[in-house]
Amino acid sequence: MTPIRVGLLGIGTVGSGTFNVLQRNQTEITRRAGRGIEITMVADLDTARAKAVVGDLGLQDSVRVVADAREVIANPDIDIVVELIGGYGIARTLVLEAIAAGKHVVTANKALLAVHGTEIFAAARDQGVVVAFEAAVAGGIPIIKALREGLTANRIEWIAGIINGTTNFILSEMRAKGLDFGVVLKQAQALGYAEADPTFDIEGVDAAHKLTLMSAIAFGIPVQFDKAHIEGITQLAASDIAYAEHLGYRIKLLGITKQTGGLTNSPSGSEGIELRVHPTLVPAKRLIANVEGAMNAVMVQGDAVGSTLYYGKGAGSEPTASAVIADLVDITRLHTADPHHRVPHLAFQHDALSATPILAMDATVTAYYLRLQVTDEAGVLARIAGILAEHRISIDALLQRPNDGGTADNSAARTDVIILTHDTVEGEMNRAIAQMQALPTVLAPIVRIRKEELS
Numbered sequence: 001m002t003p004i005r006v007g008l009l010g011i012g013t014v015g016s017g018t019f020n021v022l023q024r025n026q027t028e029i030t031r032r033a034g035r036g037i038e039i040t041m042v043a044d045l046d047t048a049r050a051k052a053v054v055g056d057l058g059l060q061d062s063v064r065v066v067a068d069a070r071e072v073i074a075n076p077d078i079d080i081v082v083e084l085i086g087g088y089g090i091a092r093t094l095v096l097e098a099i100a101a102g103k104h105v106v107t108a109n110k111a112l113l114a115v116h117g118t119e120i121f122a123a124a125r126d127q128g129v130v131v132a133f134e135a136a137v138a139g140g141i142p143i144i145k146a147l148r149e150g151l152t153a154n155r156i157e158w159i160a161g162i163i164n165g166t167t168n169f170i171l172s173e174m175r176a177k178g179l180d181f182g183v184v185l186k187q188a189q190a191l192g193y194a195e196a197d198p199t200f201d202i203e204g205v206d207a208a209h210k211l212t213l214m215s216a217i218a219f220g221i222p223v224q225f226d227k228a229h230i231e232g233i234t235q236l237a238a239s240d241i242a243y244a245e246h247l248g249y250r251i252k253l254l255g256i257t258k259q260t261g262g263l264t265n266s267p268s269g270s271e272g273i274e275l276r277v278h279p280t281l282v283p284a285k286r287l288i289a290n291v292e293g294a295m296n297a298v299m300v301q302g303d304a305v306g307s308t309l310y311y312g313k314g315a316g317s318e319p320t321a322s323a324v325i326a327d328l329v330d331i332t333r334l335h336t337a338d339p340h341h342r343v344p345h346l347a348f349q350h351d352a353l354s355a356t357p358i359l360a361m362d363a364t365v366t367a368y369y370l371r372l373q374v375t376d377e378a379g380v381l382a383r384i385a386g387i388l389a390e391h392r393i394s395i396d397a398l399l400q401r402p403n404d405g406g407t408a409d410n411s412a413a414r415t416d417v418i419i420l421t422h423d424t425v426e427g428e429m430n431r432a433i434a435q436m437q438a439l440p441t442v443l444a445p446i447v448r449i450r451k452e453e454l455s
Contacts, residue, residue, distance in 0.1 A: 003035055004035060004037045004079050005038055005040045005041075006037060006038065006040065006041075006079070007039075007040070007072035007073070007081050007082070007103075008041070008042045008043070008084065009043050009081060009082065009085055010084035011042050011044045011050045011053055013317045014108055014135070014320045017316075017320065018039070018084075018321040021318055021321045021322060022037065022328075025325075033328075033333060034332065037325075037328050037329070039063060039082075040063060041065075041071075041078060042066070044065070047067050051065050069094050070094070073097050073101050073103065078103060079335065080106060080331055081094075081103045081104070081106070082105075082106045082107070083098070083105060083107040084109075085109070086111070087109070087111065091107075091109055092112055095112065099120070099123045099127050099129055100123070102128075104129045104335075105129070105131045105132070106131075106324055106331070107131065107135070108320055108323070110136035110137060110206070110209040114210075115209075115226075117216070117223035118222050121346065124345065125350060128339040130331050130345075135321075138163055139312070140312050140322045141310050141312040142310070142326065143214065144214075146300070148344075148346075151308070154303055154305055156219065156300060156302055157258065157303060159211075159255075159300050159301070160254050160255070160454055161207075161297065162253065162288060162296055162298075163206075164201055164204075164210075164253060166198060166294070167207070167233050167253040168293065168296070169188055169294045170184045170202070171236070171251060171253065172293055173187065173188075175245065175251075178238050180238045181237075193294055203230065203232035204230045204231055204232040204277040204278065207253060207277045208230045211257055211275065212225040212228055216346050217346050217347045218257065218300075219273055220346065220347065220348035220352065222353060224275070224358055227358035228275045228276065228277065230277050231279065232253070233253050236449075237447070239371075240371060240447060243369075247397060247399065247418070247420060248284050248285075249281040249282060249284060249289075250284050250290075251282075252280055252282055253278070254280040256276050257275050257276075258274045259272075271356070272356060272357045272359030273356055273357070273359060274358075276361065279449050279450075280451065280452050281420075281451040282454060287309055295312065295314065296311070297309060297310065297312075298310045362426050362430065363425065364426045366450045367423050367450070367452070368451055369420055369450075369451050370417075370419040370420075370446060371418050372417045372436065372446050373414055373417075374414065374415060374439075374441050374442055376402075377441065380439075388421070388432055391432040392424065394424075395419055395421060395422075396422050398417070398419050399418040400415055400417050401418070402416075433448060
């Protein structure tokens with residue numbers, strides 16, 4: 001049978017890895033797919049680099065290298081276009097043009113799909129082609145496949161994931177070495193774990209892109225990245241990581257999505273989908289709390305299967321290439337199938353997507369870690385506890401530790417008060433924090449970190 005012909009847009013880290021793995025495992029891949037899969041055309045602005053990658057594999061006579069991606073899209077011999085350019089701009093234009101030309105698309109571009117997925121999936125459905133994106137979330141971990149197919153019998157209750165390796169590496173180093181964020185970030189950049197401009201990673205944007213896609217698949221809703229609540233790790237202090245450890249918790253940047261109200265009890269009384277990325281205290285005994293370095297892990301809670309955990313490399317040349325090629329194999333198997341018999345892009349039939357809203361962060365219910373730097377004098381704790389009680393916030397644990405030095409004018413000793421609360425509505429916590437912050441005995445901005453038991 002004639003091999004499926006693939007055109008590659010971009011041959012950087014993932015593109016070169018895709019070439020390498022496809023060539024190395026061609027026999028096994030062909031046995032699984034039922035026919036060969038060949039990259040026959042590559043578009044990259046750096047044609048010299050592209051030709052070098054192709055030449056190193058001895059494919060210079062069978063792979064055409066061009067600078068213009070539209071030449072790949074216009075080639076009638078190309079069956080599948082693999083988009084590895086990244087970003088929201090030209091990548092969106094090229095993906096839509098490939099779909100309009102009747103090409104299947106494989107992409108690792110989570111940012112593109114999180115922002116423009118609704119438009120792209122609708123265009124693909126109209127043209128009867130597939131947009132496959134396993135590589136867009138958690139690198140080599142097959143989490144999209146698990147959510148769309150493996151767990152299809154379940155009502156998904158929640159997902160919590162470490163889905164950015166850069167931030168997990170930084171937090172692991174901060175915990176292990178007691179260093180502050182800025183110091184570890186520089187180390188991460190020197191080691192290649194963080195980009196020269198790490199904003200998308202450390203501010204939680206990259207994780208939110210991935211979470212948006214998982215949430216849409218889990219709950220059958222449109223992709224809605226603009227409604228995600230996003231916090232990064234730049235404000236975390238080594239002292240908070242140490243205090244959390246003392247209390248039996250570890251701090252991880254988690255992407256969390258869950259359905260509240262209706263199917264589950266919601267103390268806030270609100271029904272909706274939570275879609276949030278932020279630093280989170282997780283019990284140290286949980287498996288996900290022990291995921292260290294640049295590794296990724298995703299927990300999925302289903303009503304039938306219970307809790308499942310997916311762990312592995314979330315980035316890198318060959319791990320991500322593994323996911324790209326898995327999509328190529330899936331499309332090859334279904335290439336001639338009736339489009340109506342394919343797995344829907346977001347797992348649910350497009351006309352059955354839910355209008356359940358994304359829940360406002362004020363209505364979210366979770367527990368909290370609070371750290372207050374206060375004047376070390378009688379009555380301070382009682383006033384703080386009173387404010388929490390006024391807002392129906394109950395205390396789970398309390399820790400007091402001396403803080404070096406005095407106030408700004410050295411007029412009084414100060415202490416750190418660390419409080420763990422039970423579940424409460426975020427809006428009530430915001431009001432309580434504002435009231436506590438106004439106290440003259442509170443000497444610095446209050447640190448608030450959300451806490452999840454994940455049980």
